[in-house]
Amino acid sequence: MSRPKVAKLAIVGCSGYAMELIKRIWMFRGEIELVAAFSPDLTLPEVALCEQRGVRVIDDFDSFIEYIEHRVHAVMNPTPIHRHKEISIRCLQAGLPVWVEKPPVATLHEWDELREAARFYAKPVEVCFNALYLPSVRLVKDRLLQGEFGRMHRIRGVGAWARPRSYFTRSDWAGHLRVDGDWVLDGTINNPLAHLLCNCLYFGGAEAVSMARPVKMSARLWHANDIESEDTSSLRIITDTDVEIVTNMTLCSERMVAPEMTIETEKADIVFRDFQDMDICWHDGKIEAFPSARENRLDMLETLCRSLFEEVMTPCPLECTRPFTEVVNAAFYQVLSRSEGCVPSVHPGALNRFVCTDGPCIGLCGIDQLVLDAYREGAMLDLPCASGESSRLDLELVEELSPHASEGMPT
Template sequence: MEPVSFGVVGVGGYARVHLHAVKVLEKEGLGKLSSVVIRNPSKYKDEIARLEGKNVNIYKSFEDMLENEAGNVEIIALPVAIHQHKDMTITALKAGFNVLVEKPPAVTIQDLDEMIRVERESRGFCAVGFQSQSENTVRGLKKRICGGKLGEIREVVVKGRWKRLDSYYERNAWAGKFIYDGKYVLDGTVANPLSHYLMNGLYFASMKWGETASPVRVRAELYRAHRIEGEDTSCLEVEVENGARVFFFATLCGPTNEMPVHEIVGSKGTAKWTKGQDVHIEYGNGEVEIIKDDGADERIEVFRNAARYLRGVDSKLNCTLSMTRPFVLTLNGAYESAGTIRDIPKRYLTIKKEGDSVSTLINGIVEIIDEASEQRKLYSDLGVEWAYPTRYFSLKDYRFFKMSL
């Protein structure tokens, strides 16, 4: 297939992963890096020297790239800050480009709906960087779910426990923010670092290929242990359209970084998948099936899929804007249900210096999340001392998120 021409906005932060992915496709003859936007040249002297040596067009602004690359760049990759996703995606689609936007594509349902509408009216497409949907294990399990091998899906339980130091929140101006630059960011476990796993929960809860299950109502608790505006610890119970329940337990205040764990319970079997490992399925008739992880880097697969889709080799994008609508609805419903983000008092935390930064641990969080996921209960249901009960929030006809803390 003819190599697909990419333009990447930014060269720092997660943009490095995008540049690497395009480089891998370039080696395979499937893609090429045509242009990048570097808005702060003094910050990226080495990158500029390297890219100039490779004949990559370097622009000082996104608008310059759009103006000059029509007919050359085919897919614009947007590994930019969350609050920039909507406007930049829409601008690129309207200018006739295809887009690969990072996750979450938007953090309010009104923004996502606008993006979906503009994509429909445009000639192009917008792929989303939720990369789990490009993993062979996740896709293999989804195929079996859609084929009815696990029966009716009843519960999906997801646990994510990561450890993020203060330096994580100091890396840019929007990290840990609820609102930045007048726009919602909702940065936290649900919208950002562990969002892949909530997305997976909704993906596995749907028995339709290429779809995620739509939430009917959500009950959620949001907390912060770090001195941030956003949340760093959450729990959600999501009732979806087919009656299944999705549970999501997450923290960025764990003692270590653990690979997130998924448990999918169906009427005919149960599947377990820990990120990076094989899927184990135990069927009701006693049979066991393993789906082997093929070892591919799913972040590269996102780019491969977009390139192959553009050339008509793949018939579908692995993650579309529409597929993320249940995720964004659930995210908004979680904030509506929680009503606010509660501070976890210092007496429940261990805060200490670590290297050049500071770590924040919620005491006992590993056991709390294990118990909550085993019992299918939220933290307040368990009587956790720092937890506050919340109510279900109905997402029927929900179209607009507007909330302040």
């Protein structure tokens, strides 16, 4: 990084994922300074670690905002999903740019409110879909828009991870549809594997910094774990750029399938592996490889810090993310409105139990092969529901789904 000033940041939180970001900030010695962190619990070991590194940790949020108002250039907001809008707006009111963790918010109504606040206070909100910050992503998106690969036909995505039961009990919002009346919509499409859906929409977008808007979609959501939201999903989307997107994701796989997406075009298939490495597989047999030089969160931090001092085209400003929230809301609305406000549970006969490195898990029998087969065929998953009813839903116009979702999903 080369610029005349040190980027001074604050972060809301200092444990969990916030600490993962803090560790990466500390890798940019002399280039990024973490000035302050908010933590309601000052007894955490992470607080002591921050204080040892000269970070001021404050346990009252109003005092935190007052302290950072004239001391930092931007605030990172890796808080629970249902807190994203509220905390981001508080930071905007203090005159500070905000880098909010993905997803931007839970609902379209919240998205509209946050965008309006960003416009009113004239400060940028960037969304930390970190995979989009890889140099190779921008390069390939530009080449797609220039028509080098011919017409884009379809984008396929897959990911299968294991998450232990403790993952869903680690907080009051994990695995939930809502908390204290606020929508969360936790699950594969809106949290751990949200990058996959985001990447598909981004590469399908008609402009350099844009996501394709959903026109029609069909959603299938299930849960194997004892949660109210989903841990397994299957989406089919037809976009305004006339591209079909199909994703299949789960958190219930004994064998991990690293996230992967394939962009099918007239002249080549472009494969993006594990949110890091990309290959262009030309139909004439030539392969262009784009291995990532470093972890994408480091690219994200560097790009966002540069944007504080110079004109930089960031890949994921809030303004381009509405299609993502539109898809999430339409998917949940489509499923919940047809299942009495509940995400369908998978039939008990399809479940298995295993232990992963993080503890006991509830899994789906053979789900790793099922998602891989669906990925290769560009097909949707079809899992048995405990109710005995089919989870299949036809393609529906998103404009008939998301307006209802923005007003509030069925309960």
